[in-house]
Amino acid sequence: MAEYTNPHCDGVADEMPELSDGEDEDIEDEELWQCMDEDGSEPTKVTCLFCDRLLSSVPATLQHCVVEHQLNLVGVMRKHNLDDYGYIKMINFIRSTKCDAACLAGLPDGPLPWESEDFLRPVIQDDPLLQTDPEDLCGGSSLSACQSSGAKSHDAQEQRVQAAEDALTRSLEDMQKLKLLVQGLVMNADTGRPGNLGTVAELREDEDEAYFSSYGHYSIHEEMLKDKVRTESYRDFMYRNPEVFRDKVVLDVGCGTGILSMFAARAGAKKVIAVDQSEIIYQAMDIVRSNQLEDKITLIKGRIEDIKLPVEKVDIIISEWM
Template sequence: MAGNKLINNRDPDFSDDSASSGGDEAEWLDVEPEEDEPLAIVSLLDDSVFPDVMSMLTHCKEKHGFDFLALRQRLGLDFYGTVKLVNFIRQQIHDGRPLPETITLETIADDRYLKPVVDDDALILSLDELDLDDSDQEAVPPVADDVSREDLAALNARLAEELAAVNSQFADYRLAVEETLERRWGDDKRDATTESDEAKDESQYYWESYAANEIHETMLKDTVRTDAYRDFIYENKALFKDKIVMDIGCGTGILSMFCARAGAKAVFAVDKSDVIEKARANVYQNGLSDTITCIKGRIEDIDLPVPQVDIIVSEWMGYCLLYEAMLPSVLYARDKYLKPDGLLVPSFATIWAAPVSDPEYITDHVSFWDDVYGFDMKAMKTGIYEEARVEDLPPSTICGQPSQISHLDLHSVKPEELNFRSDWQSEVTQQVESIDGFLIWFDIFFTRSRQETIPWGTSVDPSSPDSKIPSAVAFTTSPRGPVTHWKQGLLLVDPSKGILTAEKGTRVSGEIIFEAPEENPRALGISMSWTTKDSERRQTWKLQ
């Protein structure tokens, strides 16, 4: 995955704002149904759609052997009990779990089943089509031939009261559902103070940014990325055959479908973003619903219907590898679900840093502000040396030997080790006027087993004669490789504290720190110190 709120000056055609908002805006247009449009009743047990409740229930009984009305009658459910039963069934099917052999009142006792699983569930909105006045009320005795007029009047009054109570219950619940729908369509006018007091997911913006099509189109068209996963999975079908696989952050479902086509017995595709609904449709359209189960939610908040999985596949990488902080979720799933000999796909990641000199870039994007059509706009340079940039620099801009700063064995690395500090050193390899900044990139390795390791210093640099990859599949985001949507992270050196000069052969060394800020764990802070024979400096940049 990749972030979508970063400076990206060399790719004007890709707008991150459009990825995070434009697509959503388009999707919300013309969604409100016409007033007289009939509701479509989605089956409780599959994706079939029906014009009324009874035809749907008949379908469930004839095709799946599930008699909803008989179960409701056996449990003696009133209106709210019926709502709980509907939502319990919806939740089980949504989570990919089979219904219990015996459903009891205790099974649906939790009040959380009063909350609709499907916000606009036409079945719940149409429960008035069912005869709900014979639920858990005291059974009405048959009327004897010699019943008195007074007794008959009392019986009629009681039935009228019970019917009124059921209608009132339904009206209250319909109102609650309508309020939920209003909030969904953005029509809720609740007091701002009340809303600000509600607990919010601090990462909600992150999930929302992945609901639009543009960002997924960008990632899918990154052939370096997508081909690597496809090639590893398809070239190692023996690893996937009859295995249980989990895909974390499944997005459109592409990796899950690769695994299913490779012979996986079951694939659980998990994503918190609303894109999961499109993934579910993609899976269905490609005839893979029997193998792939799509589950919406954070991996930390859901329970899989299986205790363990054989393989975890995930495309969790962000800019500079660790931006977006998705890897901790993968490690959480690894520790909770992956079998002791299970495989993580990919298995290893390394991070590299190198000094760069690019006078043309500085002229185009920094000095540019000194004179804009004859106007001094130096004010626009405020903060320009504090934020990391995402760029694809030419290989010729690298003016020193790359230095490896991190080596992650994903089968054993701990979440706390993702905030790290590392020594680095480089030797300037060409004569340059100044070192303008430092470039960060990463390499990714796919291995066939835990026994296959990637030693420290292994590079995927296609131009290096020492590049020997003991791995089935690997790729790099280095400028010396094909461009990827991750590009590289560019850390510009602030010249106000002195020009960083270095002759060919000069050794530059220091320390680099990667750390996610507490106030925004999805962001990334990078600090670097460096020493040459002439100077000693430290600078900090932000990815946010």
């Protein structure tokens, strides 16, 4: 950070308690935060990232994280060279996962846990931490960090909002493709004809592209979903052996997008209980509704060993992360 002087900031560092590591960088950060507090804006309540404490401003929150949780967020941003999007994802990751401060301090230089575009979606509405320009926090322009124009800050906020809206639009588009794909797999199979392992070759180019592109940010399910031969083999077995599933209670462990659950329901199962711990289950709920199978399929989020099933026993257990 470049050295600067400001008559409004003189003596601030002396009034602040000395940090435990005693590094000059942290002292400079304290001075910068204090300067930012003097821009005349009304105080905003900010919820700490790691506890329930409410702070009076973003700088106060960052200082609280250093003193109480031994984590310098500015240092984390600098270490991993976070841009605006990376900063937004980091804040939303911390709030959504409620991770410990020590976990962030020990992150290696490899892939970061908040790289998914899902973390562009705010956890707290109008989160003051997301309305702050990361460049100001990092002191990218020394004195201008204390005296930056309102227009620049407003433009940065608009860019972050636009990025979040674009990410949401892409997610909705992918979700629509996912619905159409699953509906085709579940509803359009001819259960009376012999199996055809050449289905992949019969796909039109636009169908093939939609199939693969739909799962770009559902990477944990991508391997199975790309294997159409295996997916359709499950479907064909269930549809051509309805006596196995007719009037049975089926438990789908790790249901993923819910494809196996819908196959079982279409094959005649009386009730299907689908369980998954991951966030994909919310997409599965939407897909089940769009295929009008919500009266037969009950979806539960949680670990199978932790949840209580709505029935005492089941007749069939199926499990494949799809």
